[in-house]
Amino acid sequence: DVKVTQSSRYLVKRTGEKVFLECVQDMDHENMFWYRQDPGLGLRLIYFSYDVKMKEKGDIPEGYSVSREKKERFSLILESASTNQTSMYLCASSQRGSADEKLFFGSGTQLSVL
Amino acid sequence: QKEVEQNSGPLSVPEGAIASLNCTYSDRVSQSFFWYRQYSGKSPELIMSIYSNGDKEDGRFTAQLNKASQYVSLLIRDSQPSDSATYLCAGTRNAGGTSYGKLTFGQGTILTVHP
Numbered sequence: 001d002v003k004v005t006q007s008s009r010y011l012v013k014r015t016g017e018k019v020f021l022e023c024v025q026d027m028d029h030e031n032m033f034w035y036r037q038d039p040g041l042g043l044r045l046i047y048f049s050y051d052v053k054m055k056e057k058g059d060i061p062e063g064y065s066v067s068r069e070k071k072e073r074f075s076l077i078l079e080s081a082s083t084n085q086t087s088m089y090l091c092a093s094s095q096r097g098s099a100d101e102k103l104f105f106g107s108g109t110q111l112s113v114l
Numbered sequence: 115q116k117e118v119e120q121n122s123g124p125l126s127v128p129e130g131a132i133a134s135l136n137c138t139y140s141d142r143v144s145q146s147f148f149w150y151r152q153y154s155g156k157s158p159e160l161i162m163s164i165y166s167n168g169d170k171e172d173g174r175f176t177a178q179l180n181k182a183s184q185y186v187s188l189l190i191r192d193s194q195p196s197d198s199a200t201y202l203c204a205g206t207r208n209a210g211g212t213s214y215g216k217l218t219f220g221q222g223t224i225l226t227v228h229p
Contacts, residue, residue, distance in 0.1 A: 033216070042118075042202060042221040043158070058216070090157060101146070101206075103217065105157035 003027070004106035006091050012112045019078040021109050023091030030096040032074035033103070034058075034066065036087040043090065049074055050096065081113045115140045120203050120220035129229050133190040137203035137220055140184070147179060148217065149188045150202040158202055162188060193227040200224050 007022035025032065031050050035043040035058075045058030047066040055066050063085060067075045074093075078085055091106040120137045127133045135149075146165050150158035164170045164177040164186070176189040186205070190197055204217040 035219075040221055043204075043217075043219040045216060045218070048216060059218075102160050102163070103150075103158075105159070107157050 004091055004093055004104050006089075006106035006109050008109050009107065010110050010112075012114065013078075013081050014114055015082060017078075017081045017113075019081050019111065019113075021076040021078075021089055021091075021111070023074045023076070023106055024072050025074075025091075025093040025104070026072065027093065027095070027104070028071065029093035029104075030071070031094045031101075032068065033092040033094075034064075034074065034076045035090045035092065036060070037090055037108075038087050046076065081111075083113050085111065086113045087111060116220075117143050117207070117218045118203055118205055118220040120201075120223050124224035124226060126226045126228060127193050129193060129195060129227055131193050131227075133193045133197065133225055133227065135188040135190075135201050135203070135223050135225065137186040137188075138184055139186065139205050143205040143207055143218060144181075146206045147177070147186045148204045149175075149177060149186075150204060150219075152200045152202060152222070154199070190225075193225075195227050195229055198226050 004025045013019050033048040034046040037043050044060050046064050049055045049068040052071050065077045089109045092103040094101050094103050118139045149162040151161045152158040162177040164179045170177045174191045178187045200222045202222045203220040
């Protein structure tokens with residue numbers, strides 16, 4: 001089974017801190033994604049990467065950056081955390097060119113910024 | 115208009131009934147559509163995908179796609195309490211070349227199946 005592992009289930013940070021969210025997948029998928037999920041808003045794409053060192057902005061990239069130095073690892077960085085970044089963050093991966101480009105999600109990181 | 119919009123619910127049905135979940139989409143979305151199920155406190159998991167007009171059946175689940183009306187639905191027959199979850203409709207965006215699996219999601223519909 002595909003496994004997408006997010007390093008933390010819960011995180012509490014202070015406003016202005018630099019925050020790193022880590023994601024590792026073990027199925028050699030080319031595509032990796034970071035979404036945030038907020039009540040009533042569904043999942044919104046922050047950034048995605050379709051190859052090592054390649055990244056593209058999603059719908060809400062402001063205040064975030066990403067890093068993909070290795071194929072299996074995709075990191076989301078909050079340069080200076082703010083209270084409006086309190087949310088559930090979901091990492092996902094998919095196999096490029098697969099029949100349905102099915103997304104496999106990690107278990108999520110609930111981030112609280114105080 | 116939102117790219118993908120779901121009837122926000124929540125939806126409550128009795129056990130054994132048919133649950134009907136609906137989704138509309140804008141011109142910016144096409145090609146492929148997906149239904150994900152998300153249990154409380156868990157991550158979403160894919161339950162159905164549909165690419166062409168018509169119906170697609172998988173066990174108790176039927177996905178329906180009508181591209182002319184820009185409408186996607188999910189029917190759950192013989193609903194069970196274990197079907198209680200949030201259902202997320204998603205589609206791929208219109209883009210030249212590959213979409214790289216980028217999906218745009220609706221806001222989700224909470225379904226409760228009561229005994």
